[in-house]
Amino acid sequence: MKASGDIEVLIALMAKLPGLGPRSARRAALHLIKKRTLLLNPLADAIFAVAERVRECLICGNIGLSDRCDICTASERANGQICVVEDVADLWAMERATVFKGRYHVLGGFLSALDGIGSEDLKIPGLLQRVADEGVNEVILALNATVDGQTTAHYIADRLEGAACSVTSLAQGVPIGGELDYLDDGTISAALNARKPV
Amino acid sequence: MKASGDIEVLIALMAKLPGLGPRSARRAALHLIKKRTLLLNPLADAIFAVAERVRECLICGNIGLSDRCDICTASERANGQICVVEDVADLWAMERATVFKGRYHVLGGFLSALDGIGSEDLKIPGLLQRVADEGVNEVILALNATVDGQTTAHYIADRLEGAACSVTSLAQGVPIGGELDYLDDGTISAALNARKPV
Numbered sequence: 001m002k003a004s005g006d007i008e009v010l011i012a013l014m015a016k017l018p019g020l021g022p023r024s025a026r027r028a029a030l031h032l033i034k035k036r037t038l039l040l041n042p043l044a045d046a047i048f049a050v051a052e053r054v055r056e057c058l059i060c061g062n063i064g065l066s067d068r069c070d071i072c073t074a075s076e077r078a079n080g081q082i083c084v085v086e087d088v089a090d091l092w093a094m095e096r097a098t099v100f101k102g103r104y105h106v107l108g109g110f111l112s113a114l115d116g117i118g119s120e121d122l123k124i125p126g127l128l129q130r131v132a133d134e135g136v137n138e139v140i141l142a143l144n145a146t147v148d149g150q151t152t153a154h155y156i157a158d159r160l161e162g163a164a165c166s167v168t169s170l171a172q173g174v175p176i177g178g179e180l181d182y183l184d185d186g187t188i189s190a191a192l193n194a195r196k197p198v
Numbered sequence: 199m200k201a202s203g204d205i206e207v208l209i210a211l212m213a214k215l216p217g218l219g220p221r222s223a224r225r226a227a228l229h230l231i232k233k234r235t236l237l238l239n240p241l242a243d244a245i246f247a248v249a250e251r252v253r254e255c256l257i258c259g260n261i262g263l264s265d266r267c268d269i270c271t272a273s274e275r276a277n278g279q280i281c282v283v284e285d286v287a288d289l290w291a292m293e294r295a296t297v298f299k300g301r302y303h304v305l306g307g308f309l310s311a312l313d314g315i316g317s318e319d320l321k322i323p324g325l326l327q328r329v330a331d332e333g334v335n336e337v338i339l340a341l342n343a344t345v346d347g348q349t350t351a352h353y354i355a356d357r358l359e360g361a362a363c364s365v366t367s368l369a370q371g372v373p374i375g376g377e378l379d380y381l382d383d384g385t386i387s388a389a390l391n392a393r394k395p396v
Contacts, residue, residue, distance in 0.1 A: 004263050006251055010244040016237055018229050019222040028215040030287050032245070033252055033261055039214055040249050046208040047230070047242040053204055054231055063231060065204065089228050 007033070059130070061106030061123050063088055071104055078102045080137040084127060084156065086110060086144060094142060102140075105130065110148035111155055124156060131163050141169040205231070257328070259304030259321050261286055269302055276300045278335040282325060282354065284308060284342060292340060300338075303328065308346035309353055322354060329361050339367040 007029060015025035032040045056062070057069035064070055071077060081102030085091050091104050107122045119125065131139060139160060143149040157167045173191035174183065183191075205227060213223035230238045254260070255267035262268055269275060279300030283289050289302050305320045317323065329337060337358060341347040355365045371389035372381060 004252070004261075004268065006244065006247045006263065007261065010241075010248050013237065013241045013244050016233075017226040019218060019226060024217040026290070027287065028217060029248075030285070031216050033248065033286075035214075036249065039211065040245065043208075043211045044242065044245040044249055046204065046211050047238065047245060049204045050208050050227075050231065051234065051238050051242055063205065087228070088231075089225065092224070 060104050082136050083140045083142050085142050110152045112148055136165045139167045258302050280334050281338045281340050283340050308350045310346055334363045337365045
């Protein structure tokens with residue numbers, strides 16, 4: 001590469017984005033430079049606006065434009081249910097399904113002995129506090145069906161034992177549109193074990 | 199998606215980058231917000247620096263920090279050869295090969311009757327001017343081996359007929375590391391036609 005300093009810095013930073021490697025970061029940077037008024041300047045403004053204004057909700061860990069996010073301050077949402085997710089991306093995925101009308105709690109990761117991530121590194125204490133304070137009657141654990149996700153789910157369920165709320169988790173089974181032939185054994189056993197009368 | 203305004207704008211802009219779709223743009227935007235000091239702020243600075251300072255070279259169409267790019271002003275590069283490329287990305291690819299020591303000329307695209315791109319939309323007049331003015335003795339057409347690329351190459355060769363310089367193009371054949379079994383018929387015929395004594 002024979003790009004001048006500023007461009008090299010831009011490429012190096014863009015290569016750190018998930019989904020972009022060195023080669024696609026180069027392409028993206030050149031595309032930005034070509035589309036200066038259409039893309040480069042608006043993107044600079046958008047990144048500055050986000051850097052300036054976006055912050056984490058002090059209650060649930062979602063991101064928004066103030067210390068309390070839109071979902072925590074929405075009066076039309078039910079107070080009794082908290083849906084626990086790993087990440088803001090998962091919160092958005094739940095919201096796209098438009099079926100959950102309660103509040104959220106974003107953990108910010110999963111427990112992981114290997115990476116030295118304990119419950120204090122996640123927002124688990126905050127969750128326990130909210131359950132005690134807010135009169136919550138159901139905690140829905142919407143965590144990934146991976147080892148780390150399920151470990152974290154079990155840990156939270158343990159910590160909530162004795163609290164005056166039920167703890168549920170997302171159902172496991174065949175995804176909508178799924179073909180049995182392409183599903184792994186674990187999913188098929190889970191779906192069989194949780195079978196329902198038609 | 200339930201992202202607040204600023205974040206949605208950022209995601210929409212990032213989704214316009216080559217290699218990023220709506221889903222990966224979302225991931226990238228969240229990644230940026232998470233890595234605020236490590237990535238978001240430096241990226242904002244880098245984009246502003248590029249927007250402020252990077253401009254197109256008035257001679258060859260390369261990008262750089264002034265009206266004459268590093269390659270056009272480099273005294274150690276040969277004046278007699280001009281390598282014609284479509285794009286700055288192609289110029290960088292040539293430079294990574296570190297074998298060409300002359301100057302470049304960036305066309306900014308290919309001729310395309312379908313898209314209404316004629317020679318005046320590309321930097322072909324500038325190239326003809328340079329050939330006349332700079333005492334060039336070889337024009338190397340390093341253009342893609344695609345229909346548009348080769349059409350453009352033939353057009354330029356036609357326009358340069360009668361000029362006091364030779365016009366060459368990159369050799370076509372088996373790429374280094376290439377396996378015959380995986381090569382298309384066109385490449386194999388080109389390589390066979392251009393066979394050399396060992």
